[in-house]
Amino acid sequence: MDRRALADFLRGRRERIAPADVGLPRGPRRRTPGLRREEVAQLAYISTEYYTRLEQARGPHPSREVLAQLARALRLTDAERTHLHHLAGAPPGPPPGPSREVRQSILDLLDRLPLTGAIVVSATFEVLAWNGLACALMEDFSALPRRDRNLVRRVFLGPHPGGRRLYGVSDAEAFARASTQRLRAAAARYPGDPELTGLIGELRAGSEEFALLWAEQEVGADTTLRKTFDHPLVGPVTVDCDVLDLTDRDQRVVLYTATPGSPSEEALRLLSVVGDPHPRVPG
Structure with a gap:
C-alpha cells in the first residue's frame, strides 16, 4: 500500500x-x-x-x-x-456493474449534432441519454420509467403483446440476436451485478425466443449499418447507424443519420422541427 x-x-x-x-x-x-x-x-x-x-x-x-x-x-x-x-495494495475484482453515468462532454455532443438522432446506451442496453431528434424518431424516452428504457426488455417483452414485432424497426430480428449476444458478454464482465442477473432471468422466463437465443451461447455480434423506422407521422425513415464505443464506461453512442438529399433526410428535418420538449437525460 x-x-x-x-x-x-x-x-x-x-x-x-x-x-x-x-x-x-x-x-x-x-x-x-x-x-x-x-x-x-x-x-x-x-x-x-x-x-x-x-x-x-x-x-x-x-x-x-x-x-x-x-x-x-x-x-x-x-x-x-x-x-x-x-x-491501496488490493488489485480490483470485476466491476460491480455497468456504469450509468454519462460524461458531460457526451451530453453536450448530443445537442450539437445536426439532423442526427443520438442515444447513449449502457452495456445492458439501457438508454441513458438522448437528444430531441432521437425522441421524435424513436419514442419519448423521458416519458418512460427507467425500467422501460431498456431496449432489450422492450424488444422481447413489450410494451405491446407480441413485443418487438410491433416495434416498427426493420432490423428487429437482427437486433434481437445481437443484443442477446452482447448481453451474454456483459454478464461475463459483471458477474456480481444483481440488476443484470435479474434482467436476464426476467427475459429467459418471459420470452421463449430470448431463451432459445441465450442457449446458443454466442457472444459475437455484427453491427447493423442501416435500418428503417416505420414512423407513424412521416412514414418510413431509413437511417445509417454508426456506433461510438466509450470504452472507459462501457457505453455506446448510437448515431442515426439519413443520406443527404433523400426523402428520409427530409423526414428527419421535419422531425427535428417537431423536436422533443423533455430533458435529454432522466430526472
Whole structure:
C-alpha cells in the first residue's frame, strides 16, 4: 500500500468534483475547490475521521468494500478505480456493474449534432441519454420509467403483446440476436451485478425466443449499418447507424443519420422541427 500516493490521488479526485455534481449546494463560505472531506465520507458511507486519515497518508489498509464506496463517491472511471485499488495494495475484482453515468462532454455532443438522432446506451442496453431528434424518431424516452428504457426488455417483452414485432424497426430480428449476444458478454464482465442477473432471468422466463437465443451461447455480434423506422407521422425513415464505443464506461453512442438529399433526410428535418420538449437525460 502506497499511503502517500493514495492520499494524493484521493485529494486530487475530491477537488475536481463540484458540489452540484453530487446534488450539494455550493454555499457562500466554501473555500475548498471541490468537495469537503466530510462530504466525501458521507457519500462513501465511512466516517470523516477515517477518510481524513487516508488523505493524510496515515490511514489503515482500506477494505475492498471501502474502496468500492470511495470509487462511487468520487465518480471514478474504470481506469481510475483500478488505479485506486493498486495504490491501496488490493488489485480490483470485476466491476460491480455497468456504469450509468454519462460524461458531460457526451451530453453536450448530443445537442450539437445536426439532423442526427443520438442515444447513449449502457452495456445492458439501457438508454441513458438522448437528444430531441432521437425522441421524435424513436419514442419519448423521458416519458418512460427507467425500467422501460431498456431496449432489450422492450424488444422481447413489450410494451405491446407480441413485443418487438410491433416495434416498427426493420432490423428487429437482427437486433434481437445481437443484443442477446452482447448481453451474454456483459454478464461475463459483471458477474456480481444483481440488476443484470435479474434482467436476464426476467427475459429467459418471459420470452421463449430470448431463451432459445441465450442457449446458443454466442457472444459475437455484427453491427447493423442501416435500418428503417416505420414512423407513424412521416412514414418510413431509413437511417445509417454508426456506433461510438466509450470504452472507459462501457457505453455506446448510437448515431442515426439519413443520406443527404433523400426523402428520409427530409423526414428527419421535419422531425427535428417537431423536436422533443423533455430533458435529454432522466430526472
